Amino acid sequence: QISTVSYFNTKSSSNDLTYISDERMPLLLTIAELDTLRYKIRAITFEVFSVNKDADYIKRLQNIKANRETTWNDINKHWQYFASTPRQTEAGKKSFNSLETAFNDLKKSHEPIHENLIKLIENKDESKTESLLDIYEDSVDKMIPVLVTFGKLLDEQKTRTVNYATNMVKKSADSSNKSLTIIVILSLIAIAISIIFTYVTTNL
Numbered sequence: 001q002i003s004t005v006s007y008f009n010t011k012s013s014s015n016d017l018t019y020i021s022d023e024r025m026p027l028l029l030t031i032a033e034l035d036t037l038r039y040k041i042r043a044i045t046f047e048v049f050s051v052n053k054d055a056d057y058i059k060r061l062q063n064i065k066a067n068r069e070t071t072w073n074d075i076n077k078h079w080q081y082f083a084s085t086p087r088q089t090e091a092g093k094k095s096f097n098s099l100e101t102a103f104n105d106l107k108k109s110h111e112p113i114h115e116n117l118i119k120l121i122e123n124k125d126e127s128k129t130e131s132l133l134d135i136y137e138d139s140v141d142k143m144i145p146v147l148v149t150f151g152k153l154l155d156e157q158k159t160r161t162v163n164y165a166t167n168m169v170k171k172s173a174d175s176s177n178k179s180l181t182i183i184v185i186l187s188l189i190a191i192a193i194s195i196i197f198t199y200v201t202t203n204l
Contacts, residue, residue, distance in 0.1 A: 106150045
């Protein structure tokens with residue numbers, strides 16, 4: 001009986017820890033990386049406004065474009081992993097749907113920014129640079145609230161993931177404590193039975 005309790009408790013705790021290490025921790029790291037990349041794409045987007053309009057202006061804009069594309073590739077890679085992770089509860093599925101909508105809105109809001117950046121790069125008329133920058137700025141302004149919404153939902157997802165893992169560890173610990181109590185009780189019963197058996201056999 002004691003070995004059975006120990007086995008199932010150990011197996012349950014092991015399964016919980018395996019799930020946390022194999023599922024929840026990678027998910028949490030992915031969320032953190034998406035959050036970092038969210039700030040990175042914002043910084044790269046705003047970098048256009050600080051580029052000096054000198055002989056290397058177009059080259060610097062091209063570098064910004066390349067950095068944007070690389071960062072978006074990283075964002076999409078981490079998002080694909082995040083999206084492929086099964087949701088365990090209805091609340092989790094609902095939260096993911098909201099976050100997915102916000103993510104798609106963010107991608108859509110960046111499309112005109114990218115298009116306007118290309119127009120700046122391809123522009124050959126310096127007199128049009130300022131007006132093209134104004135158009136670029138307008139598309140950036142429209143993106144900001146979308147980015148804020150995505151960031152808020154991402155933070156909420158991070159909190160849920162941490163709480164889920166924390167509660168699982170707590171339940172596993174509680175289960176271990178209960179099993180330890182059962183083992184102690186069974187041990188005392190076994191000792192009592194042994195004493196009684198010894199007493200009975202020696203007095204026959």
